Amino acid sequence: MIVVMQAHAPESEVEAVIDRLTELGFDVHRSTGVDHTVLGAVGRTPCDPRALEILPGVRQVVRVSEPYKLASRTFRPQDTVIEVQGLKLGGPEVVVIAGPCSVESPDQIQTAAKIVRQAGCRALRGGAFKPRTSPYSFQGLGEEALRWLRRAADREELLVVTEVMDTSQITTVAKYADILQVGARNMQNYALLKELGKLNKPVLLKRGLAGTIEELLMSAEYLLAGGNYQVILCERGIRTFETAARNTLDLCAIPIVHKLSHLPILADPSHGTGLRDKVAPMARAAVAAGADGLLIEVHPEPEKAVSDGVQSLLPEDLFALMEQLKIIATAVGRRLA
Amino acid sequence: MIVVMQAHAPESEVEAVIDRLTELGFDVHRSTGVDHTVLGAVGRTPCDPRALEILPGVRQVVRVSEPYKLASRTFRPQDTVIEVQGLKLGGPEVVVIAGPCSVESPDQIQTAAKIVRQAGCRALRGGAFKPRTSPYSFQGLGEEALRWLRRAADREELLVVTEVMDTSQITTVAKYADILQVGARNMQNYALLKELGKLNKPVLLKRGLAGTIEELLMSAEYLLAGGNYQVILCERGIRTFETAARNTLDLCAIPIVHKLSHLPILADPSHGTGLRDKVAPMARAAVAAGADGLLIEVHPEPEKAVSDGVQSLLPEDLFALMEQLKIIATAVGRRLA
C-alpha cells in the first residue's frame, strides 16, 4: 500500500496516517518530497484502500499487491491444468465444447451430441436451467433435461457442461454434470460461489457483462478460497456502447488473464457476438489469441431452437470451423484436443 | 412485431416468413415497397424477435410492444403507491432511507438510528449479509445483525430496509425487514426474484451495473408476475469508462422509468458515486430529477466503518442535506416524507 499525501499536508496529518497504518499492522517507510510526502506501507494485512483515502490530508492510495492471491500467477507460476475424465484443460490442447443453448428433447440433444462428436469436440453443452431476461420466456426443462443430456453425452463419449443458477440447484446439477457452469449474470452471486467452492467438481466461471478482469479473478478467488481448485474461466463478451453485435467479445482478456493468473480461460463466441455468422471469425480469433478452449452453440435445426437459435452454428459450419482451428492452433504451438 | 425483408427478397422467402408468423399465431399485414417488403404481425403471442431474424431473406425485426407487461404504464396508467406501516412510497412525498453500509454492533446501529431519526428520515438501512468483491473482506454479521437493526429501528420508529442475497436467506431476512433489498449484483438472479415474487413484503430492486432500464423493468416483471406488486426500483449507478467516480449515476433513468412504468424509483447517491463529497450534490440532483426517494449511507464515525466509510455521510452532512432537499422538493411540487 502506498499513501500519497496532499501537497503540503501538515505534519500532524502525516503522523496520523502513519499511526493508522501502524495500527493496521503495516511497517511504514516515509519519503518526503518537495511537494508531496509518500508513505510506503509494507505488510500482508488485507485493507480497503478507500479506508485510508478518507483520512485528512491523503491524496491517493495505491494498492501494490493484487487483491486476489490464490488465483494469481505470483502464487502459482505454472499453468493450472484441469483433468476431467482424461480431458486436459489448460495444457497444450485446445478444447472445444459444443452443443445447443437449451436441452429441448431427448432426440434433439441426442442428434446434437452426434454432431458434436462427429466434429471432433470432446464435451457437450446444453442448458436445463436457463437464466432468461423475461419471466415469460422458456425457462429450461430442469432435471429431466439433465438426464437426457447425460445419456446423450455418454452414448457419444462426451463430457457434460451445464449451468447451475442457484445454491438450491447444486446437488441436482452436480449429479449429471462433469463441469458446472456459472453464467455471466451470476459471476458475483457470492452465495453460489461459496457453495461451489466446497464442491469437488470443476467449475466454469463466465465473466459478467460488466465484470472487469480483476473482478473475474476475485470471483475465482471465492471458489479457490473455498477449496475448489478446478476453476476454468470464460470470456463471453462485455457490454459496451456498440450495438451491432449483442456484446463486445474482449479477446484481449485472454492474454491478460494468462499473464495475471495460472487458470485456464476459454472464449464463448456464440454469446460473445449473438450472431451466427460472427461465431466462426471470433472462434478463430480466440484460438489465435491463445484461448485454452471454446464454448460454442450448435443446433441440429437452429431455426427451430427454443432459445438462441440465431447464434447457433449449423452442423456444417461447425465441421468447417474445426478444420480452420486445427491450422490456427499450430500457429500458436498447440493442437485441438 | 414488424418484419422488414431484405431488398428484393424473393417471393418464396416472403411467403415462408408469412407462414411462420401465422404458425406462431399472428395476423399478418403485408406492405410491398419499391425496395423492401414489410410485414406487420399483429397478435399477443410472446416471441423472441431473433427467432424471426434468422429466417432467410429477413433484414430486421422490430418489436412493437414492450417486453414487460405488468410493469408498464400501458398496463397500469396511474402511479403505484406502496404503503408500508403508514409510509407511502411513490406518492407526493419524497422518502429518505438512511443508515450505515453494514450493521457492526448494537451500539453503532443504535447511534446511527438516532441520527437518521433526528435528520427526519423515516427508514433505516443497514447490511447484515454483504456482497463483497473479495472473499477476504467483511461479509456481514448475519442474523444477529438483523436483530440489532430491528431493535434500533423500533426504538426510533423507523422502518427497516436490508439486503437479501440468496434464496436460502429470504425467510430470515423477511422476519426482521419491512422492505427487502435486492442488490445490484443480483438484479438478474432469477431464482432469487422468483422466490421474492411469492413474498408478501415490499422489495427494493436495484439496477445492476450493466443493467439497461428495460432489463431493470424485466426483472421487476419477475416479481410482479409472481404476484408481488410491492416493487420499488432504485438507480444506483452504472459502469462506464469514467473512473473519477466509482460509478456513473444515471439520473435520467428516473424520468425514463416514470414514463415507462408506474413503479416508484429511488436513487442511491452513495453507491452511485462512491465518494462522500459527491453524495449531497447527487442526492439534490436526484430529487430535482423527480426521484421518489433516496437511499443514503450515513455513519456515526465513517473513518471507523468496516465497509464503505469513504462514501458515508457524517451526521452533520445529512442534517444539512435534508434542509436543501426540503427546498428542492417544493420546486417539483413535492415534500419530504
Place this chain on the structure above:
Amino acid sequence: MIVVMQAHAPESEVEAVIDRLTELGFDVHRSTGVDHTVLGAVGRTPCDPRALEILPGVRQVVRVSEPYKLASRTFRPQDTVIEVQGLKLGGPEVVVIAGPCSVESPDQIQTAAKIVRQAGCRALRGGAFKPRTSPYSFQGLGEEALRWLRRAADREELLVVTEVMDTSQITTVAKYADILQVGARNMQNYALLKELGKLNKPVLLKRGLAGTIEELLMSAEYLLAGGNYQVILCERGIRTFETAARNTLDLCAIPIVHKLSHLPILADPSHGTGLRDKVAPMARAAVAAGADGLLIEVHPEPEKAVSDGVQSLLPEDLFALMEQLKIIATAVGRRLA
C-alpha cells in the same frame, strides 16, 4: 512519480530504474519492503509513466501530480469567474444560455431570441456550422446565419454563443460570437484548440462522448497553455451501453470538476438526453448538482426544426423551467443570472 518494482526484482534492475529516473531529472527516494521495492521520484519534469513501466523489473508506475497544471485548483485555488459584457460565469449566478439547434432563417432566430429573452435568459445559442453524422444532413448556413444570429441577439440584448468546427472558421466565427463553442466531437481536435488558445475571446469546451473528466481538463489545458484563460467547460453526456436516452448525462462531473479545477462548468441537458421531456428534469438536476449554468435548446416550432427538434423545448416549457430553477438555485445558495 512512484515506481513500484516487481516482487523480488533483482538489485541490478532497481538500480537501472534509479539511474533512468536520475537521468530524467528526478530526485529518487528508495523504500525497500519485504516483497517490493518502491521508488519515489520527486521533481517537476513532465514524463509519460508508461516510459518507466517498460523498464525491466517495474510492476507499476503511479503519477502523483495531475497531468494538467493551469487548469487545476492546486494552481489556482479560487474559482475563475469569466465576465462577458457584464455577464459573469462561474460566480454566484447560474447562467442559462438558450436557443435553437440551428439558425434557419432571420425570422426563426429573431423569434427564438425573443422567447429566450422573455424567459429571462442572458445568452442566445444557435448553430451556423453544424457537425452532422451524415454528409447528407443539413450542414448549417454558414456566415449568413451568423449575421442573423448576431442581429437577433443584439436586438434582445443577449450574448451570442456558437460553434466553431475547424481552424479555418475561427476568424469568421469570432467576428460574430461572444463565446466560441468547441463541440463534443472536437474536444480533442488539438489543432483547433491550439488556435483558440491564441484568441482573446471565451471558449466553451464541451466534453466528448468518450472523454474522461481528466481528458476534458487536459483539453482545457491546451487553451490555457496557449494564453486564453477564458475557458468554460460543459458536460453534455457520455456514451454508455444505455440506449433509452441518446447519451448518459454524467452530472457527477460537475462536483468533480469543481473539486479538481477552478474553471466554471455548465450542463447541456438537451444533447445530454436527446429527448424533450427529459430536458427539464435534467436541467433541474444539473443546477441542484452545482452547475454554473445551462445550455438549452428551445425552438419556436420544434416540429419544423431542421435539426434536433425532438430535443428542443417548447417556449412554454422553458418559461416553466426557469421558475423551477429559481427555487432550486436558492437551495444551493445561488440565484439565476
Place this chain on the structure above:
Amino acid sequence: MIVVMQAHAPESEVEAVIDRLTELGFDVHRSTGVDHTVLGAVGRTPCDPRALEILPGVRQVVRVSEPYKLASRTFRPQDTVIEVQGLKLGGPEVVVIAGPCSVESPDQIQTAAKIVRQAGCRALRGGAFKPRTSPYSFQGLGEEALRWLRRAADREELLVVTEVMDTSQITTVAKYADILQVGARNMQNYALLKELGKLNKPVLLKRGLAGTIEELLMSAEYLLAGGNYQVILCERGIRTFETAARNTLDLCAIPIVHKLSHLPILADPSHGTGLRDKVAPMARAAVAAGADGLLIEVHPEPEKAVSDGVQSLLPEDLFALMEQLKIIATAVGRRLA
C-alpha cells in the same frame, strides 16, 4: 421508414403523420392492427427518424435503409480493392504496415524502415504530426520528419502511411505520403473529412474511441460522397469500462464491416491494447477474424521512444509474429502481401 403509432392513437393523429410523410415525398402503406397502426413509408428521401418521432401519437420510428449509401454493400456488392503502387489492399492478400509511433530522427526512421522491410512488410508508418492528450507532450517534428520518413521508405521500397490532423496540413502531408491517416480523435472531424474527400490519394480512417461501426461508415461516406473512393477503415479499440488494457479492441467489427460494406478494414493491435505483450496475440486474432491488414508499432529501441514505446514491438517480436501470421492467413484462405 416504418412508423409505429401508439396503442389506440386517434385517427386524426394517424392522418397527420400520413400527411407529413407524404409531404416529405414518401409513399405510405397503412396497416391497422388490434392495438397499433403501422405506417410503411416507401421512398428515397433522406429523413431524420427523430423528426417523425416528435409528432403526436407516434411511438417508434424504424429506419429501414442504412443511413450510408456509397459505403454499403448494397450499393457495391463486390469488395473494394485499393491499389497503391502495386500493393493491393482489400484483396486476397493481408497487408502489414509497421513502423514507429513517431518519426524521431533520420537514423531512427531509417533503422526502423530496414526492420520493417526485413520482416516482409510492405508499408512504413510513422508520425510527424502527433495528437497528444497533453499540450506538454512531444507534438511531432512536422514536415522535416515527413522528409526523413519518405526517404527511409524509398530506400527500402516501402509505402508511406502517416497522419494528418487538420485541414491546414493536408497539402504538406499529401506531398510525402502514399496513404493519409485520419486518427481516432478525428473520425468525426467533418471539415477534415470533406477536404480529404476531394483528394486523389487513399485515406486510412480510424474508428474513434466512442465511434459505433455505423458512425465509422458514415464518416467514410463523407469521403466517398466527396469523390474519394480510396477509403481504408481501421479498428483500433474502443473505450469501455475495462482498464486492464488501454482500449478494448473490438475484433468483431471486422466481420461486421465486411458484411455491411465493401471497404477494406485493418486492425491496429498496438493502439488497441497499448501493451507490447498483447500486440502479437491481438494481431494474430485480427487476421484470424478476417482483417485485410494490420497497423503495428515497432521501434528499434522501444525503451528510448519519445512516444508509445511501451506498446511498440521489438524487431525480433515482429519477425516472429510474421511467421505466425503466415500460417493463420492460410487458415482463412489468404496470404501475406
